[in-house]
Amino acid sequence: MQAFQVRAPLDYVITEVDVPQAxxxxxxxxxxxxxxxxSDMHIIHGANAFVRFPRITGHEFSGVIEALGEGVEGLSVGxxxxxxxxxxxxxxxxxxxxxxxxCTALQVIGVHRNxxxxxxxxxPAANAYRLPENVSxxxxxxxxxxxxxxxxxxxxxxxxxxxxxxxxxxLIGLTILQMARALGIEDITVTDVIEERLATAREFGATRTFNGREQDVEAAMRELTGGEGVPLIADAACVPALLPQMLRIASPAGRIGLLGFDVKPSDLVQLEVIKKELTLVGSRLNNRKFAxxxxxMSSGRLNPLGLVSHRLPLAQMPDAIHMLDNHPEKARKVLIDMTS
Structure with missing residues (x-):
């Protein structure tokens, strides 16, 4: 059968591999x-310290159960x-x-195993979630x-x-935007430096957007909040140099969610954290959020297909990687159709 395998940093290929057994x-x-x-791109570029090569990547996927291993209950073939x-x-x-x-012994499908x-x-059977009938x-x-x-x-x-x-x-900023709206958060500002992405954020319901290259985001948020600051800040840009600005923009008792894996240090002004009693939280992967x-998704409160900018067969995955490397502004989510 065919697979996309990363053999070493910047060395990847569509290849034939053995069919696994349940x-x-x-x-x-x-x-x-x-x-x-x-994170797939980080593996390809050798920027993921956890992966061991060769590796078949991919941790965002759906499919149909083909076979059950010994002892599996509650799931069926098909x-x-x-x-x-x-x-x-x-x-x-x-x-x-x-x-x-x-987990201290954490394994991630597509990183630690194929x-x-x-x-x-x-x-693992425990990691397979049955789909509602109206979710494709x-x-x-x-x-x-x-x-x-x-x-x-x-x-x-x-x-x-x-x-x-x-x-x-x-992509992650847009999913946070959609999820926040689904959870009832009504006032959502999104900032980026790529206008095409900001346009998409507005389509997805952002209350307002700011282009960080053209506008002073800190001053704009200060004016918007009457100098009080913002209680919730989500870092989906994952740029360490932005942390001092986030600390200044945050309101007293504010919470900042950090998602980046960048190894470069951030300048953390302790005074900003202490005087406002800020909460900085890291967030990794998901803690049982699939259900x-x-x-x-089943209730229609999320728009997953609106995130998809490209649908390609596995054979064109190298072209997709080239596009994501050289023209990331052209893509939101690239979805590989493994059936074509």
């Missing part, structure tokens, strides 16, 4: 759709599913306190990005009436 406690899934994520990529040990401190997404850019893939396989491939948004918003603990400022209108997102 292991005990696992299900074999015939992949229908898989999305290219920024059922449509999407896959939570987070695999945890269940024994360590984070797992014991209900934070399995930062993922969804192959025709058939083995996954195409939409279901986008559940995982929404869980990222759900997780960071949960970590930020919104309160009724809170304003939200999102730095970055890429929640599927419910929101």
């Amino acid at each position: 292991a005990p406690g696992e299900v074999l899934v015939r992949v229908a759709y898989a999305g290219i994520c920024g 059922e449509r599913v999407c896959i939570d990529p987070v695999i945890n040990c269940g024994q360590c401190y984070p797992c014991r306190i209900g934070r399995p997404n930062v 993922g969804g850019f192959e025709e058939l893939v083995n996954v 396989l195409e939409s279901a491939a986008l559940v995982e990005p929404y869980t990222i948004a759900a997780n960071v918003l949960d970590r930020m603990q919104p309160i009724a009436g809170d304003q939200l400022l999102i730095f970055g209108a890429g 929640h997102v599927l419910n929101l």
Whole structure:
């Protein structure tokens, strides 16, 4: 069968691989759709310290159960599913306190083990979520990005009436925007430096947008809030140099959600944090958010297919990578149709 395999940094190929067998406690899934994520690009560029090569990437995917491993109950061959990529040990401190997404023995499908850019893939049965009847396989491939948004918003603990400022209108910024609206947050500002992305944010319901190249975002938010500051700030730009500005923009008792994996240090002015008693929270992957997102998707409160800018067969994945490397402004979510 065919798969997209990263053999080493900047060395990737569409290749033939062996068909896996359903292991005990696992299900074999015939992949229908898989999305290219920024973390897939980090693996390709050798910027992910956790991956071991060669690796079949892909952690955003949906498909149909092809076979059941020994001992699997509650799932059936032929059922449509999407896959939570987070695999945890269940024994360590984070797992014991209900934070399995930062398990000390964490494995991520598509990073630590092979993922969804192959025709058939083995996954733990507990990680397969049955789809509601009105959620398509195409939409279901986008559940995982929404869980990222759900997780960071949960970590930020919104309160009724809170304003939200999102730095970055890429894919994750747009999912945070949609998720925040689905959760009842009404006043949402989005800032970016690419006008096309800001236009999309407005289409998706942003209350207002600011272009950071053309406008003083800090001054604009100060005026907008009467000098009080913003209670919720989500960093979907993941640029360490922006943290001091976020600290200044945040209101007293504000919460800032951080998502970036950049190893460059940020300048943290402790005075800003202490005098306002700010809360800075990291957010990694998702903490059991798949069922929640599927419910929101089924209810029509999310618009997953609106995120998709390109649909391509697996054979064209190298072209998609080239586009994402050289013209990221042209793409939102690139979805690979594994059936074509």
